[in-house]
Amino acid sequence: MLSKIFPFLVWLPLAKKSWKDDVIAGITGTFIVIPQAVAFAMIAGLPPVYGFYTAMVTPIIAALFGSSYHLISGPTTAISIVVYSTLIKFVNPETDLEAFISLALVLTFLAGLFQFAMGLLKMGKLVNFVSHSVIIGFTAGAGILISFKQLEHVFGVNVPQGSSIPEIIIYLFHHISETNWYVFTVAFGTFGVAIVIKTLIKPLSRYYMLIAMILGCLFAVWIGGSEYGIETVGDIPSNLPPFQVPDFTYSNVAALSSGAMVLALLGLIEAVAIGRSIALHTHQKINGNQEFIGQGLSNLIASFFSSYAGSGSFTRSGVNHQAGAKTPMAAIFSSVFLMVILLLFAGYASYLPKAAMGGIIVLVGFNLIDFKHIRQVIKSSGRELIVLSITLLGTLFFDLEFALLAGIFSSFFFYLERTSKPNIATLAVNDQRRLINSIRDSKAMECSNMKILRIDGSLYFGSIDKISDYLSNLYDQNKIQHVLIAADGINFIDLAAAEWLTHEIIKWQKNRGGIYISSLKLVSQGVIKKGGFDNKMGNDIFFKDKKSAIIEIHKKINSPCKVKAFKECK
Numbered sequence: 001m002l003s004k005i006f007p008f009l010v011w012l013p014l015a016k017k018s019w020k021d022d023v024i025a026g027i028t029g030t031f032i033v034i035p036q037a038v039a040f041a042m043i044a045g046l047p048p049v050y051g052f053y054t055a056m057v058t059p060i061i062a063a064l065f066g067s068s069y070h071l072i073s074g075p076t077t078a079i080s081i082v083v084y085s086t087l088i089k090f091v092n093p094e095t096d097l098e099a100f101i102s103l104a105l106v107l108t109f110l111a112g113l114f115q116f117a118m119g120l121l122k123m124g125k126l127v128n129f130v131s132h133s134v135i136i137g138f139t140a141g142a143g144i145l146i147s148f149k150q151l152e153h154v155f156g157v158n159v160p161q162g163s164s165i166p167e168i169i170i171y172l173f174h175h176i177s178e179t180n181w182y183v184f185t186v187a188f189g190t191f192g193v194a195i196v197i198k199t200l201i202k203p204l205s206r207y208y209m210l211i212a213m214i215l216g217c218l219f220a221v222w223i224g225g226s227e228y229g230i231e232t233v234g235d236i237p238s239n240l241p242p243f244q245v246p247d248f249t250y251s252n253v254a255a256l257s258s259g260a261m262v263l264a265l266l267g268l269i270e271a272v273a274i275g276r277s278i279a280l281h282t283h284q285k286i287n288g289n290q291e292f293i294g295q296g297l298s299n300l301i302a303s304f305f306s307s308y309a310g311s312g313s314f315t316r317s318g319v320n321h322q323a324g325a326k327t328p329m330a331a332i333f334s335s336v337f338l339m340v341i342l343l344l345f346a347g348y349a350s351y352l353p354k355a356a357m358g359g360i361i362v363l364v365g366f367n368l369i370d371f372k373h374i375r376q377v378i379k380s381s382g383r384e385l386i387v388l389s390i391t392l393l394g395t396l397f398f399d400l401e402f403a404l405l406a407g408i409f410s411s412f413f414f415y416l417e418r419t420s421k422p423n424i425a426t427l428a429v430n431d432q433r434r435l436i437n438s439i440r441d442s443k444a445m446e447c448s449n450m451k452i453l454r455i456d457g458s459l460y461f462g463s464i465d466k467i468s469d470y471l472s473n474l475y476d477q478n479k480i481q482h483v484l485i486a487a488d489g490i491n492f493i494d495l496a497a498a499e500w501l502t503h504e505i506i507k508w509q510k511n512r513g514g515i516y517i518s519s520l521k522l523v524s525q526g527v528i529k530k531g532g533f534d535n536k537m538g539n540d541i542f543f544k545d546k547k548s549a550i551i552e553i554h555k556k557i558n559s560p561c562k563v564k565a566f567k568e569c570k
Contacts, residue, residue: 007290008064011327018326025325026333028206029072032319033338035209038352039361040075041308043146045084045093045100048352050308051075052342053241056335057302058310063328066294067287068275072316072331073298077364078142079267079311083107085399086259101306103256105246109303110253110260115268116296124288127272131411135269136373137388138404141395143368146361153358154187156180156229165396182228183355190216191359206319209360216356231354238346240339241305262404263309264296271295271312278321383414422457424470427486429565435486435546445565449513449557450482452546456489459497459524471504471515481513482553486546488519493527502533505541513556516541518549 003009015022033055041051055074062073083104087093093100118126148168152159157175159168194212198205220230268291275286299309320330377384387410394403427435428444435452438444446452451474457463474480493501505515520528520542528534534542543549554568561569 006064007067007294008328011069011329015327015329019329021324021326022330023333025320025330026337029316029320029330029334030337030341031207031210032316033074033334034341035213035360036313036315036364037075037338039209039357039364040077040080042354042357043077043084043149043361044075044080044104044308045087046104046308047097047101047236049236049342049346050101050104050306052236052338053305054302054307054310056338056342057241057305057307058298059331059335061298061301062271062294062310062312063331064294065290065297066271066275066328067290068278068312068317069284069327070278070282070317070321070325070330071271071275071291071312072320072334073271073295073312074310074316075308076270076311076313077146077368078139078270079263079309081142081146082259082263082266083309086256086263090255102247103252104308105244105303105306106248106252107256107260107263108299108307108309109246109248110256111263111267111309112296112299112301112303114261114264114296115292116300118264118268119289119292119294119296122289124272124290124292127269127288129412129415130269130408131384131387131415132373133377133384133388134391134404134407134411135273136370136377137391137407138266138395140369140374141392141403143365144396145365146368147365150358150361150365153354154184154362156183156355180229182223183230185223186216186220186230186353186355187359187362189219189359190356191363194360194363209364213352213356213360216359217352220353220356221351225353232352236342236346238343240343241307243304244306246303265408266404267295267299267309267311268292270314274312274314274317278317281321387411387414416462419457419460420462421466422455422459422463424467425454425456427452427454445563447565447569448562449480449559449569450484450550450553451478451480452484452486452550454486454489458491458493459501460492460494461496464497464500468500468504475508475512481559482557483508483515484546484549484553485515485517486519487517487521487524490521490524492521493524495527495531498528498531498533502536505537509538513553514541516543516549516553518543518546 037051037055038048039051041048041054044050058073058075062071066073086107087100087103090103091099118124145165148165151157151168151172155172155176157172157178157180159171163171190212193215194208197208197211204211224230226232272286272288272291275291278284279286295311302308302310320334325331374388377388387407390410391403391407394406398406425437425439426446428438428441428446430436430441430444436444437454438446453470455467459467471483474483508515525542528537543552550566551568554566563569
């Protein structure tokens with residue numbers, strides 16, 4: 001019981017043996033997160049120090065109460081841009097940064113509360129129903145959006161706040177002559193160095209962002225820095241995350257609830273997807289419900305320590321695994337090392353030019369576009385391509401919350417469309433006296449007095465129409481007396497389907513011979529029995545297998561079988 005409440009009790013004994021590996025992985029993760037923390041905070045519209053705060057608090061809580069041994073939580077690109085897009089509707093960070101930060105903490109608390117509640121309600125499997133194409137489309141759209149939003153720092157042009165992508169393009173086209181070429185050189189140089197290190201210098205590829213930022217900073221200082229209009233990120237306080245109670249006013253909570261729900265869902269999808277992708281290599285079993293609780297608690301607690309919303313990071317989690325981490329202690333070590341660096345070396349971060357950060361963030365945005373999987377979707381599935389396109393275009397031209405929900409709903413629509421059209425196969429006897437799908441063998445025979453149908457799919461409110469239409473056509477256009485439904489392909493039956501099936505069976509019993517069911521699974525039997533439908537249908541219509549059903553049905557046939565498919569045929 002204690003291990004369920006405090007899951008870290010399970011892996012903590014393992015950390016006594018693996019702490020050296022976890023320390024090395026933690027140090028590696030610290031150097032990875034430094035540039036990301038600054039970049040992601042800027043994407044969220046917050047001062048860089050809030051990226052550090054999030055990277056300190058969130059990973060510790062998520063590591064203690066999550067289920068994955070290698071997942072590293074903290075600030076992420078997609079979460080940061082959703083935070084910004086949600087809050088910009090209420091306050092502009094350029095004009096009232098204090099109010100923006102206050103709302104960010106409330107938003108983080110609400111997102112954590114929703115995640116924690118979903119974990120307690122055991123809704124961990126909910127993310128399984130969100131198509132991977134939704135995530136691909138959303139992250140690609142967010143990547144493009146992020147890159148365009150940073151162009152003002154790349155060109156040194158003051159683009160109006162809140163501009164859409166078309167507006168940014170038009171504004172830059174008309175004001176390209178105002179480009180600060182010193183700023184552009186720093187941004188483009190940082191961008192180029194990062195690409196070269198990442199693609200050509202493999203031993204340093206893990207640290208390409210950090211090295212590029214340092215070189216970009218040195219280059220900006222060398223050419224003159226602020227004398228030529230190259231702005232820096234400003235002073236970063238050298239202190240640990242301060243305790244601060246979010247401003248829980250009714251108006252704040254009411255205004256941010258919908259955005260917080262979208263943020264919560266996106267964060268959970270990210271975290272569980274990353275945890276499971278790494279688990280494919282480690283063979284660790286991921287508990288989705290526990291991961292929901294861990295992510296929820298990490299955001300709940302972080303909101304009281306000046307941190308904004310976080311989730312699982314694919315980059316840092318992948319590096320953590322590759323660096324040899326054995327337990328979640330690696331995430332805790334990484335956070336502790338980051339605290340030490342912030343206390344001792346925060347002053348040096350004030351020299352970081354926004355142009356260098358702009359170049360790095362453009363590259364971060366570009367890396368979010370998963371060209372490989374996009375090509376795979378285009379080649380393999382028209383439905384998935386529609387889902388991807390809806391999410392991608394929605395991200396680019398509408399609110400991010402709307403884009404994500406539109407993608408999820410379109411994914412659900414196609415899922416329901418597929419499940420609402422179960423395959424109905426007619427079974428016939430082939431030369432080897434076996435029942436097969438009649439379309440596979442034109443010579444296979446059907447008994448003239450009995451039709452055997454196999455339904456592949458579930459009977460629920462969405463699939464009733466197709467099966468009802470099929471049986472109605474069979475009833476109107478065919479003089480067949482008896483129908484046997486081979487139910488071994490039916491996974492479950494809901495209440496609406498059980499009620500419809502009862503009426504259909506009674507209709508056939510009154511006017512024809514009857515409908516019979518074989519090999520019905522126990523789950524479906526339970527619904528029929530508990531609802532009292534078996535008494536209305538008659539218990540004698542259910543059979544354990546097709547063979548016993550065929551024997552008993554033929555005993556009820558009064559007219560001779562014109563086509564004798566079975567030895568029982570009269």
